[in-house]
Amino acid sequence: MPARFTAFSADPITVARRLLGQRLVRVINGQRLAGTIVEVEAYLGADDAAAHTYRGRRTARNAAMYLPGGHAYVYFTYGMHHCLNIVCGKADEGVAVLLRAIHPTEGLKRMHRNRPSAKRETDLCSGPAKLTQALAIDRSLNEIDMCASRSLFLERLRSRALPPSRILCTRRIGVDYAQEWADRPLRFLIKDTLWASRGR
DNA sequence: CCCGTGATTTAT
DNA sequence: TAAATCACGGGG
Numbered sequence: 001m002p003a004r005f006t007a008f009s010a011d012p013i014t015v016a017r018r019l020l021g022q023r024l025v026r027v028i029n030g031q032r033l034a035g036t037i038v039e040v041e042a043y044l045g046a047d048d049a050a051a052h053t054y055r056g057r058r059t060a061r062n063a064a065m066y067l068p069g070g071h072a073y074v075y076f077t078y079g080m081h082h083c084l085n086i087v088c089g090k091a092d093e094g095v096a097v098l099l100r101a102i103h104p105t106e107g108l109k110r111m112h113r114n115r116p117s118a119k120r121e122t123d124l125c126s127g128p129a130k131l132t133q134a135l136a137i138d139r140s141l142n143e144i145d146m147c148a149s150r151s152l153f154l155e156r157l158r159s160r161a162l163p164p165s166r167i168l169c170t171r172r173i174g175v176d177y178a179q180e181w182a183d184r185p186l187r188f189l190i191k192d193t194l195w196a197s198r199g200r
Numbered sequence: 201c202c203c204g205t206g207a208t209t210t211a212t
Numbered sequence: 213t214a215a216a217t218c219a220c221g222g223g224g
Binding site: 083177 | 217218219221222
């Protein structure tokens with residue numbers, strides 16, 4: 001079996017930066033729901049105290065993170081929220097990028113129906129669990145291959161990556177328990193975007 | 201600021 | 213088996 005190589009086979013920091021400006025597409029009941037990725041976070045695997053794969057942990061929940069790059073890791077948390085990651089690297093590295101916000105561009109009416117609490121368009125997909133709710137992404141999509149799926153995949157909008165001058169890099173959100181790893185600059189967002197999560 | 205909410209993880 | 217945790221969102 002030849003080793004698989006995709007755009008997601010790189011390290012998670014490289015993939016995170018490349019994902020900004022690409023379009024995330026969800027097709028459900030024949031309808032396209034889509035938006036431009038504006039905010040992501042890299043999770044670096046066994047060394048990263050904020051990662052679900054910290055210290056090489058392998059559990060039923062995080063098994064998808066050990067698949068080869070390009071697979072989806074969807075997990076359920078706080079009794080009500082789903083978060084979507086794209087696995088990076090080679091099999092068994094346990095590294096991924098969390099999708100934290102998109103600028104919604106297609107299927108907005110349907111997204112509003114999926115997320116009745118969102119008052120404004122800027123509330124629709126401006127957080128990791130907001131975007132999964134708007135796009136109807138749940139654990140049924142865990143472990144799918146986003147390079148092959150017709151239900152959840154990416155489309156490249158630009159052939160070139162965004163220039164570094166248009167990318168802002170900060171500490172990650174909501175991982176204070178990870179101490180010094182919480183301060184590492186592993187969150188990437190498009191500078192001046194109106195569509196990112198308001199960091200807490 | 202606090203709380204819901206329940207699967208998952210970790211401690212006993 | 214029991215307790216604690218949680219890559220969050222919404223409402224004051």
